[in-house]
Amino acid sequence: MIKLTTESNGKIKVGLPSALMGYRLNPLLDHFFTNLGAEVVYSEQTNSQILEEGAALVNENICTPFKIYFGHVARLLKSCDYIPALRFVSEEDRTYTCPKFMGLRSLLMNISFREQRDKFLPLEINMRKFTPHVKKGEQEKILKAELAQIGEVFGKTEKQTHDYYHDALLVKEKFEQDMANGMILPYDMKQPENPDLSIGVIGHPYNIYDSYLSMNILSKLYRMNVKVITIEMVGKEISEKAADTHMSKKLFWNYEREIVGSVAYLLENNLVDGILFLDSFPCGPDSLMSVFLNQISNNLDGKLMAIVLAELDSDTGLKTRVEAFVNSIRGVKAGVI
């Protein structure tokens, strides 16, 4: 049984890692835990110590965003009462997230932070209507039991907890719609006032908006007077429709479907002058997708450059490549190349 602990201000502190699926789920989790009465605490921005700390907690061959996530969790455990331990299966029907998201909870609670497992609040997020090998109704039962257990920590009834969770799902949806409708810019992004180029910066949000991992690529492009469009600004509905049109088979990886669809939609509708695809190292789904992205870009006469985000100490290589890409597009537009 999870025990209730409180900090000096009387509120239970729940830590939300500013990493990995936090970029998709933190609006939901923030709303849910705040309504339950928690004080929500976010981890600081990624830095080299966080990456080092996380890398020491997981297998060395795992992808960099995962190592970063574990570093954020380690930091939060020092100051928070609880951290949600997500088993993130799916964000919508008939799709899955990356298999690593599904194994994340076991890794957190049974391996990396076994000694502190009581500080984790298990929560399965699975929006598939049907999951193979899971009996009908079983998913709802799992969610109900986990929500009840979380509600108990905060002294709330099952109904209250369930209602807060469903409200939180709507908050997440609205946040995504607002980004897609241009009502808000994703994650403190800044756009130049009079840009002369538009570039799609495509990839997982935890690669793009984590300024340490992406080596400040968004600020670099801002300083080059380039307007940036990301998959959050295209929106799920449009990107998924485009992906289904351009792929012979529906992609069952939710994020990769959005990535492929965003590239296709932006190029097909001439909404960008080029695409930068940010791929983290080593990422199976992304490496597979880069083959499709190249194909789509060639078919649509687009300019696409893939950048693999590795754990590097200096941003010189990335800066040179981005500058060369932007300058070549400017040259073509001006008719000098």
Ligand code: SF4
């Ligand atoms: S999609 Fe790639 S980068 Fe993201 S968690 Fe999976 S392996 Fe890591």
